[in-house]
Amino acid sequence: MTASVAAFSARRLGVMGGTFDPVHNGHLVAASEVAALFALDGVIFVPSGQPWQKADREVSAAEDRYLMTFLATAGNPQFTVSRTDVDRGGLTYTIDTLRDLRALYPDAELFFITGADALAQILTWRDVHELFLLAHFVGVTRPGYHLTFDASLPANSVSLLEVPALAISSSDIRDRVGRGAPIWYLTPDAVVRYIVKRGLYRPHRDGTDPVPPVAS
Ligand SMILES: Nc1ncnc2c1ncn2[C@@H]1O[C@H](COP(=O)(O)OP(=O)(O)OP(=O)(O)O)[C@@H](O)[C@H]1O
Ligand SMILES: O=C(O)c1ccc[n+]([C@@H]2O[C@H](COP(=O)([O-])O)[C@@H](O)[C@H]2O)c1
Numbered sequence: 001m002t003a004s005v006a007a008f009s010a011r012r013l014g015v016m017g018g019t020f021d022p023v024h025n026g027h028l029v030a031a032s033e034v035a036a037l038f039a040l041d042g043v044i045f046v047p048s049g050q051p052w053q054k055a056d057r058e059v060s061a062a063e064d065r066y067l068m069t070f071l072a073t074a075g076n077p078q079f080t081v082s083r084t085d086v087d088r089g090g091l092t093y094t095i096d097t098l099r100d101l102r103a104l105y106p107d108a109e110l111f112f113i114t115g116a117d118a119l120a121q122i123l124t125w126r127d128v129h130e131l132f133l134l135a136h137f138v139g140v141t142r143p144g145y146h147l148t149f150d151a152s153l154p155a156n157s158v159s160l161l162e163v164p165a166l167a168i169s170s171s172d173i174r175d176r177v178g179r180g181a182p183i184w185y186l187t188p189d190a191v192v193r194y195i196v197k198r199g200l201y202r203p204h205r206d207g208t209d210p211v212p213p214v215a216s
Helices: 025-037 062-073 084-088 094-104 116-120 128-134 170-178 189-198
Strands: 012-018 042-047 079-081 109-115 136-140 158-161
Touching: 012 025, 012 094, 025 042, 025 062, 025 109, 025 136, 025 158, 042 062, 042 084, 042 094, 062 079, 062 084, 062 189, 084 094, 094 109, 094 128, 109 116, 116 136
Parallel strands: 012 042, 012 109, 042 079, 109 136, 136 158
Antiparallel strands: none
16 A cells, blocks of 8 residues: 555645644645645655654554555545655654655655644754755645744745635544544545544553554
8 A cells, every 4th residue: 555656757746744643634625725726746745754843742653644644645646645754764854854855856846835833833843944945835824823924934935825724633633533522524534434443542441552453
């Protein structure tokens, strides 16, 4: 079940990075809207390996997050998923993601998509100034967050875009699963089924992992 990113030939490529624990319709709508308005040839979803800014909480296994992202994007020929951050090992930094994608697509223009909350933190990211040489950044609106242009961001390398407002977050989905509330229509059906089958986000009763291995 691996998508071949190298097979994705394109000149204008979106890059949607995220923890995707789990991926949801807010991510998918944001990527689709940026693809349409920036005339992108496609969008590569890049699930993080180990997100260093989320070290204070438990994050699901990278393989589960990768597979859910694969399932969520499989029906859209404009979307694909990269394993680059999952397979690199160690903490995930976007500078490495963009260097890898630049090497794979030396001629493509890269557009890195971030929600308003992530954009507000971007000056804390590793090698932030080199990031702006490798990609154009598109900050998108997100309910509950204010999308602003920080004066210290390079004006030519960052755009802001209003996208349809979906008040969906991965943390709310995890919380809903934990208390038995429905998550249908917040994320694609295939992702809901994957979460149920794997027992993700259910409370651990005895401190052991309640999730059985995926059947091969
Ligand atoms: N509903 C949404 N609308 C627009 N952008 C979003 C939305 N949800 C997430 N994003 C953006 O998608 C990227 C990846 O987000 P991430 O995987 O951390 O999801 P999340 O919902 O923010 O997760 P969590 O609730 O666990 O923090 C980030 O740039 C984030 O700002
Ligand atoms: O490179 C960094 O220092 C950095 C710090 C925080 C977040 N990011 C990236 O921003 C994207 C969204 O992150 P998150 O934590 O909101 O899922 C994802 O691709 C992360 O790898 C990158």
